Amino acid sequence: MSLFWRIFLLNAAVLVAAMLLLLGPVTVSTPVLLTEAVVLTVGLAAMLVANAALLRVGLAPLHRLTRAMTTIDLLQPEPRPVPAGQAGIADLIRAFNAMIDRLEAERASSAASALSAQEAERRRVAQELHDEVGQTLTAVLLELKQVARHAPEPVRAQLAQVQETTRDSLDEIRRIARRLRPGVLEELGLTSALKALVTEVTGHTEVSVRQHLDPDLPVFEGEVELVLYRVAQEALTNTVRHARATTVELSLVRQPGHVQLRIRDDGRGIGDAAEGAGVRGMRERALLIGAQLAVAPGPAGGTEVRLRVPVGDREGRP
Structure with missing residues (x-):
């Protein structure tokens, strides 16, 4: 049960009890006159409506804060809830806004560190791909070229195909390195x-x-x-x-x-x-x-x- 309905039903119970007391034989006519019952019923209804309206207005900032809590995304900043309402509710909204500010600052700091480390790792991997794997494949290409010169014709065709595959792999390695760094x-x-x-x-x-x-x-x-x-x-x-x-x-x-x-x-x-x-x-x-x-x-x-x-x-x- 929401806070609104708890407070409303509590106030309603008090007002209904008061009405029942007023309908007793001590304070009103016995038996109860129809006009008295109508007046008391209308009065009770008016008090309940006024009570509901006041509670709805007073608790509206809490409803806005609840919606903000359920929809907020630190990766998509939105306008903060405006502190409003009584002192306690306004203080709660201000505390929530301060908490979100701290969370965003901490997330930004941790994200910056993580992305910086990620870029450094990408540079390291790209450098190793270029220096180690790239140079190794280049040496393999040169060796294949030397072997193909002295190989018989059927083997030479196969070696040419292997050279082409190795060359494509070297190009792919270089492309990956460029994307990383x-x-x-x-x-x-x-x-x-x-x-x-x-x-x-x-x-x-x-x-x-x-x-x-x-x-x-x-x-x-x-x-x-x-x-x-x-x-x-x-x-x-x-x-x-x-x-x-x-x-x-x-x-x-x-x-x-x-x-x-x-x-x-x-x-x-x-x-x-x-x-x-x-x-x-x-x-x-x-x-x-x-x-x-x-x-x-x-x-x-x-x-x-x-x-x-x-x-x-x-x-x-x-």
């Missing part, structure tokens, strides 16, 4: 890295990617560039793997007060599917730089991912 992002910047990402997607899949990269972009910090790149990479990866799309639009434009990254496809859409680890990872990255991420159906179907990164009025320009 986007060196072009550190060396040439975000625009060049996004162009390279689009080229990689179109070169290894049948998805057509149309891109529009604003030439008038601000100069981002390294962490902001990395978040923009990883969100675009994750969105394109999800499109290729799950959307069954044929065309993707990628745009990065500067707008008043923010820069917007948008990836829109013509695939089957998200439907009622729950958010996976990839989308939640994008949300965590967006929170690290104070950006807003929205994943929703596109205007003409498919899925649209929008990342809005706030920029100051005095943000530097390239």
Whole structure:
């Protein structure tokens, strides 16, 4: 039973008991006159209605707080409940807001540490793939080439096929290393890295990617560039793997007060599917730089991912 109904029924029980006492032979006529009974009944009903209205108004802040508690998501910040009501209720709402602020700060700090460790691990794995596995496969290719020169013709054809397979494996290793550690992002910047990402997607899949990269972009910090790149990479990866799309639009434009990254496809859409680890990872990255991420159906179907990164009025320009 809710708090509202407990208080209401308690007050109602008191008022009903008072009415029954008033209907007794000591205070009213015996037998009870019809007019007296009607007046007392109407009065009781009016008091119950007034009591319910007052309780509903007084407990409304608690109902709003309850809804906020059940719907809040730390990865999708929403406006805090406004402290209202009597002193005790307002203090409770303020304490709840302070608790959410602490939880968001702690989550942001832990997420930043986790993502930093993840990027460091990606760099290490990419470096090992490039230095160890890549060099080993390169040496194997050279050895195969030497053996093929002195091998008889039937064996030479087989060795050529093995060489081709090894060469494809080496290319795949290099591609994985580039995805783990986007060196072009550190060396040439975000625009060049996004162009390279689009080229990689179109070169290894049948998805057509149309891109529009604003030439008038601000100069981002390294962490902001990395978040923009990883969100675009994750969105394109999800499109290729799950959307069954044929065309993707990628745009990065500067707008008043923010820069917007948008990836829109013509695939089957998200439907009622729950958010996976990839989308939640994008949300965590967006929170690290104070950006807003929205994943929703596109205007003409498919899925649209929008990342809005706030920029100051005095943000530097390239």
